[in-house]
Amino acid sequence: MDRGLELLKKVIQVANSSIGFDDRLQGILDLLIRKEGVERAILFSMTPDHETLELKKISPRNVLWDGSPFLAAKTPIGDTIHNHIPLLIPRLNRKEHKALVKHSLLKGFNSLIVLPVEDDNLVYGGLCLLSKQSLKPDPGQWELLDLVARELAGIIRNSRVYTESKKRIAELSVLYQVGKVIGSTLELDDLIERVVAITAQVINATGSALMILEKDSETVVVERKFGSVPPSVKENIFRDLLDQKGNQIVNRGTTSPSRNRDALTLKDKNHQGSGETHQISSFMCIALNFKGPYRGRLCVYEKISLGNGTTVYFSEEDLSVLSTIGNIIASSLENALTFQKIETLARKNEWMVRNLSTLYQIDSAMMTSSTLKDLPQIILEAITLKEGLGFSRAILLLADEDKKILTPMAWSIQRESDQDPSLKKRDHLTGNELSGYFVRQAAQIRNIRQEADQVVHDIKVPLTKESGILARTFLEGRAFLVDRVMEDPRINKELAKRLNLDSFASVPIYAKDKVVGVIEVDNFINKRPITEEDLYLLSMLAHQAGLALENARLYAFIEKTNNELKVARERLIESEKMVAIGEMASGLAHEIRNPLVSIGGFVRRLNKKFSGDDQVQSYFQVIINEVERLEKTLNEIMDFSQDPRGNYREWDLNRIVEEALGLIQRELDEGQIKVQKQWGKIPKVFGDNRQLGHVFYNLFLNSCQAMPQGGLLTVRTYSDKGAERSWVTCEIKDTGGGIPPEVLHNIFNPFFTTKVHGSGLGLPIVHKIVTRHNGEVDIDNRPGEGISFLIKFPSAKEARQQLQRITTIREENHETDINR
Amino acid sequence: MKRILIADDEEALQRLYKEEFEDEGYEVLVAGNGNEVISLLEDPSHLPDLIVMDIRMPGMNGIDTLRIIKEKYPRIPVILCSAYSEFKQDFSVWASDDYVVKSSDLTELKEAVKKHLKE
Structure with missing residues (x-):
């Protein structure tokens, strides 16, 4: 077989073998060595930028070189690859190749063949064959080498495709796995x-x-x-x-x-x-x-x-x-x-809706019962009932602004037995039923005083920052949530111990933008932690409670005022009736008295004239007696209706005031009111002692009612000579907080009162009596502190002079009336 | 014999007073109102030792008349005798010497007269 064909056959075998791509390339290079005098075969791959050739494979494998795997593309080798034309350099030792042979991979060789490694589309690199002899391939050998180079190109291409596919598959598998997971x-x-x-x-x-x-x-x-x-x-x-x-x-x-x-x-x-x-x-x-x-x-x-x-x-x-x-x-x-x-939002919404509906129901319960007495209890039951906010205990403390303390007004403790078995479950109650439920619960619980009440009822929290969180809730007007009571330095330790607190919350109660009290809640029984949400809900409830309290207070005030108004009006009508009757009687008396005196007088004369005739005298005597009886009746009518000046005398005012104090002694003692007396050396006053006594009795009563928590009543008499007239004055000074300036002008109005008890006629009567005695009433009002009444009378001497003037005028007026 | 002047607009009372005081042994002059009293006093031969006077009379009333009497004849005691019991307390203010509420029983008036005549 032809040697060339033999080589090609082996090359194709290697190229199609199942060994790795790199091994195939190496195998092919190895096959080329010592064939046709080739002593070294090098496969360069072209870098993507086409600037450099990188050593990919070399044969024989144990070549020693200085290590540089790169070769610049601007060499005859690079040109050959770019130009797609094989190159033969028969003599490397010629001058123009000096730069090329300097590269250690090429050093020591005489001739070089370069073949581009490429396929129809891409250039992958170049194949260099080196020999110390002169290489002279014939056309058949060139064709063979070209085929080998193409075979190399094919292997490289396959290798790239394989790598790419592997990557794709790996990526797809990742995508599949991740997708499966997240789906x-x-x-x-x-x-x-x-x-x-x-x-x-x-x-x-x-x-x-x-x-x-x-x-x-x-x-x-x-x-x-x-x-x-x-x-x-x-x-x-x-x-x-x-x-x-x-x-x-x-x-x-x-x-x-x-x-x-x-x-x-x-x-x-x-x-x-x-x-x-x-x-x-x-x-x-x-x-x-x-x-x-x-x-x-x-x-x-x-x-x-x-x-x-x-x-x-x-x-x-x-x-x-x-x-x-x-x-x-x-x-x-x-x-x-x-x-x-x-989902979080939805949960929160659900929570809000649930709580708002609880609040709404509590609110309607509060509105249903507008009596001031029941309301705080209802609020607290709503807080402690499981169906309400579910706290173990709630205490409502109201501020006593005078004494600067917070005191408990009402409190409630959750009881396991609160559930009324006759009631349906709360969830199934309609709004009205639920309102009724709260009200009924409140009523039921009002009657059950627990032992724990003893702990609460006499709490007193001074309204200073140092006295703990409750005071601060009031003073700062904001809610507090305390988790670890015993570790918190702000806590009132004594109170915390007494209430057995680990954690608690407190919220202010506002009425008309002003803090009026504090609600304290804790879970001292069930130890459930108090959350911010609890606090939020509680604040809302406290706000409602404030409004409801204020409403109830106003309602009670209106109701009371209304009642007092009714009483005052009845009295007024009564007294007007009396005046009318008096006037009538007085007029009648004068008209009757003169004829009576004539009848009586002449009958007495007749009686004397007929002194021998017993029978006639007895008749006269009947007439005399009857006339006397009529006169007596007349006098009684006159006394009843007449201006009481008939009893005017000169009196020692000190004695009158002292006697009035005696009448009020019981109230003073009960109210723990201290009395300070300063009797001045004063001239006598002119008037009716009963009426004058009534003036002071009324004023003292007024002071007692203004100081329900006790206080100091100062009574002082003195005389002072003014420019025009001199007065005898009695000053009555209390520590009852005074009168709000906006109602001051109304205090002598018989239809007006701010007091819880009393008719509201006290001060108007005082004014009327003093004026009738030509006196004056001065007021020194110190809101938040107390009030002083200055009751001024003219001295007896001046009173007589005045009286003269007044009576004259009166007599003249009367004359005019009679002559009319 | 002491002379008393009675001033009252009621003729029946004038007669009653006159007869009663004459029985008591006084000389009694009578006037129907204040003006008559003043004109009577102007005649020195009629000057009374004491005057008993009603307050409510037509023409010049008792109080005005009293003022004039006390101005001109401060030595003559004046006893006001009126149906008004409520003016009783004011007599000293008016500078009358006494005040007797009218009554069919004249004992109080007679004693007052006696007292002021210093009998």
């Missing part, structure tokens, strides 16, 4: 777990980590690690990596072109202090791209070779696979994040 769940947590696992598995890394941050707030939404992630890879590296754009591989000690200086610095920095055992030789990181407001990072650590289990470096291929995974999971993760967010 299997919508649950974020589950999904993340699977993503990190599959990522590590697909890349064949020992560990993987995923982190997603919210863009604006930088809060971590997702953070998950899988497998062996060195503890040194702390959040900060992760964050650092997050800030870097693009993807990167960091292989320890390699010179991979994708290695990035910053990343290397990072690695070095973080590996120095981390100890030998946790050193990572390599890791790989990609950015996850989201449409929404997130950014994230997916990392893998330490690739393990499939064959022997040793650590190997990440390749560009691994990076591309990781990127593919990143692209697929990003949108799924985003969907899951959104889903979770929606």
Whole structure:
């Protein structure tokens, strides 16, 4: 057989064998050696930029050269490849080839054949055959060499196609696996777990980590690690990596072109202090791209070779696979994040709706019972009932602004037996039924006083910042939630111990923008932790409670005022009737008295004239007696209706005031009111002692009612000479907080009162009596502190002078009336 | 014999007072209103030792008349005798010497007269 054909046959056998592509290329080169005098065969591959030739295979394999695997394309060899024309250089030692033979791979040879390795489409490189002899191929040999070169090109092409396909298949398999994983769940947590696992598995890394941050707030939404992630890879590296754009591989000690200086610095920095055992030789990181407001990072650590289990470096291929995974999971993760967010919102909405409906029901219960007495209890029952907010205990403390303390007004403790078995379950109650339920519960519980009440009823919290959270809730007007009572320095330890508190919350009660009290809640029985949500709900309820309390207070006030108004009006009508009757009687008396005096007078004269006739005298006596009786009746009518000036005398005002104090002694003692008396040396006053006494009695009563918690009543008399007139004054000063300035002008109005008890006629009567005595009432009102009444009378001497003037006028007026 | 001036617009009362006081041994002059009292006083021969006067009278009333009397004849005691019991407390203010509420029993009035005549 022809030698050439023999060679070709062997070449084709090698090319089609099942050994690896590289081995096939090597085998073919080996076949070329020592054929036709060839002593060295070299296969160069053209780099993609066509600038350089890179040594791919060489035969014989044990060639020693200085190591440079590259050859510039601008050589006769490169030209040959570019020009697609084989080249023969018979004598390399000629001058023009001096540069070429300098390359160590070509050194020491005499002649060179270069064949382009190409197929119809692509140039893959060149085949160089070298010999120390002179190579002179005949046309048949050239054809043979050309065929061999084409065979090499075919192997290289196949190798590339194979590699590409393998990559594609690997990628498809990754896509399949990842896709299968992320398609299997919508649950974020589950999904993340699977993503990190599959990522590590697909890349064949020992560990993987995923982190997603919210863009604006930088809060971590997702953070998950899988497998062996060195503890040194702390959040900060992760964050650092997050800030870097693009993807990167960091292989320890390699010179991979994708290695990035910053990343290397990072690695070095973080590996120095981390100890030998946790050193990572390599890791790989990609950015996850989201449409929404997130950014994230997916990392893998330490690739393990499939064959022997040793650590190997990440390749560009691994990076591309990781990127593919990143692209697929990003949108799924985003969907899951959104889903979770929606679910959270939905849960929150549901929670809100449930609580709002509870609040609404509590609210309607509060509105149903508008009596001030029941309302606080209803509020507290709503807080402690399981069907309400479900706290173990609630205490409503109202502020006493005068004494600057908070005192409990009502409280409630959850009882296991609260459930009324006759009632349907709360869920099945309609709004009205539920309102009734709360009201009934409140009524039932009002009657059951528990032992625990003893603990609560005499709590007093001074309204200072230092006295604990309850006072601060009031003073600062905001809610507090205290988790660990005993560790909290702000706590009133004594109170906390007394109430057996581990944790509690307190919210202010507002009425018309002003804090009026505090609601304290705790779970001292069931120890359930109090959440922010509880606090939120409680604040809402407290707000409602404030409004309802205010409403009830106003309602009670209106009702009371209305009642008092009714009483006042009745009295007024009564007194007007009396006045009318009096006027009538008085007029009648005058008209009757004169004829009566005539009749009576003359009958007495007749009686004297007929002194001998017993029978006649007895008749006269009847007339005399009857006239006397009529006169007596007349006098009684007059006394009843007449202006009481008939009793005006000169009196010692000190004595009158002292006597009035005596009348009120019981109230003063009961109200724990201290009395300070200062009797001045004063002239006598002119008037009716009963009426004057009534003035002071009324004023003292007023002061007592203004100081229900006790206080100081100062009574002082003195005389002062003014420019025009001199007064005898009695000052009555209390510490009852005074009168609101806006109602001050109304206090002498008989239809007006701010007091809980009393008719509201006290002060108007005082005013009327004092005015009738030509006196004056001055007021020194100090809101928030107290009020002073200055009751001023003219001295008896001045009173008489005045009276003269007044009576004259009166008499004249009367005259005019009579003459009319 | 002491002379008393009675001033009252009721004729029946004038007569009653006159007869009663005459029985008591006084000389009694009568006037129907304040003007008559003043004109009577202008005649020195009629000057009374004491005047008993109603308050409500037509023409000049008792209070105005009293003021004039006390101005011109401060020494003559004046006893107001009226159907108004409520003015009783004011008599000293008006500078009358006494005040007696009218009654068919004249004992109180007679004693007052006696007292002011210093009998």
